[in-house]
Amino acid sequence: MEGAAIARKQIRSVAYVITSFGLKLVILGLMKCYLSRVSALLFSILLANNLRAQVKPNNYTDYHVHLQDSATVQLGYRMMKAFHLKATKMDSLCFDADTIIKRLDKAKFYSAWIISNAYWFGSPVTPVENEYEEVKKQNDWIAAQAARDLDRLKAFMSVNPLKPYAIGEIERCAATKRFAGLKLHFANSKVNLFDKAQVKQLQKVFAVVNKYNLLLLVHFRNGQKWDGIANTEILLKQILPFAGNTKVVIAHMAGWGGYDRQTDKALALIAAYLHSGKTPHLYLDISAVFPLGSDKDPVKPIKGRVTWHPLIALKKQIEKIGTDHIVFGTDWPLTDIDTYIKMLNKSLGKQTTQQILNTRVVAN
Structure with missing residues (x-):
């Protein structure tokens, strides 16, 4: 005592x-x-x-990151020329796993989804010789980059889903156990959801992703003249059910950069779908959505219609969807982590941005 x-x-x-x-x-x-x-x-x-x-460190993830090897850089110049775009210094640089790890460390992020550019090599916009061999090389390269730090880097294969080798390539990559998921880019691959044959092919692709328990990242919007309602209805009703329990992330808040009325219409349907209880496995990433301007900087109103503010509209859709179904992404090298977070903080507010940063998507 x-x-x-x-x-x-x-x-x-x-x-x-x-x-x-x-x-x-x-x-x-x-x-x-x-x-x-x-x-x-x-x-x-x-x-x-x-x-x-x-x-415990910040367990944040950048869910949308592109790497570039020399072959991608060369093809990228051809692609920009085809779209009448001017190349920047970033377009001429190669980015490998070391580049991504350094930028993650700088921003105090833990991990990233790194995306193969193989779908570029299957794009009808820029045909290449020995196409399928080049597609395989790109997918194998991204897997090798992820292997340099498997805990922090998750490799995503990619493919033009309309190609005759698409299913075989997904199965080849899945069999290696080196990939976390698949990236599809409807615009680059010239997907037309009003073509019934293409819809059937996409159903097969979504089904094989589910078979191998992969994640799925989809750049959904496929063109400037795009009907947000009609395209989204086809995706939700005819294609998404084939994904089963696969976790599907729709890139760029269902758009392809910025935010316009058609993207807003697509998001409204997605919000309703999520709240219907049909699937808890659908997410969106907020990569490449900004800058939008301020709440006081509206799009010029159409005669007879109420003035429409893109930022106000986006905030309303985020509130409907819920930040637990929205993840953070930069679309690197388009922008970097710290820069984009500052932009999101200013536009959406720090609380909403933090909630998005906290959202996680992991394989089943």
């Missing part, structure tokens, strides 16, 4: 001159001296859990 009293006195004295972390360690040491081994063990467990909670 006397020893216990002395120990309590020592604890009170030390408490005034050490940090809370140090205090816990001192208490643990004293308890091991004067209390039973069982009590000390229980206290150790509680302390360890507490310390893990204190030092």
Whole structure:
């Protein structure tokens, strides 16, 4: 008893001159001296859990990242020329796993979904020789990059889903167990959802993704003249059911950069679909949605219609959808993490941005 009293006195004295972390360690040491081994063990467990909670790093993910090897850079120049776009310095650079790890560390992010550019090599916009061989090379390259840090980098194969080799390539990649998911780009692949044969092919692609328990990232919008309602109805009713329990992420908040009325119409249907309870496995990423301007900078109103503000409209759709179904992405190298977070904080508010950063999508 006397020893216990002395120990309590020592604890009170030390408490005034050490940090809370140090205090816990001192208490643990004293308890091991004067209390039973069982009590000390229980206290150790509680302390360890507490310390893990204190030092746990930000487990944030950039869910939309592109890497570039030399072949992608060369094809990229051809593609920009075809679309009458001017190349920038970033378009001439190669980005590998080391580049991505460095930018994750700088932003205090933990992981990234890194996307193969193989679908570029299957695009009708820029035909290439030995197309399928080049597609395989790109998918294998992205898997090799992810292998340099499998815990932090998740490889996504890609393919033009309309190609005759599409199913075979997905199965080839899936069999290696080196890929977390598949990326589809409807615009680059010239997908037309009003073509019944193409819809049937997409149904097969979604089904094989589900078969191999892969994640699916889809650039859904396929053109400037695009009916948000009609296209989204086909996706939700005719294609998405074939994904089964696959977790599907629709890129760019169902658009392809910026935010317009057709994207807003698509999001309204997606919000209603999510709230119908038909699938809990549908998400959106907010990559490449900004800049939008301010709430006081509306799109020029059409005669006889109410003035439409893109930012106000987007905020309303985010509220309907819920941030638990929206993930963060940059579409690197389009923008970087810190820059985009600042933009989101300014436009959506820090609370909404933080909630989006906290949303997770992992394989089943």
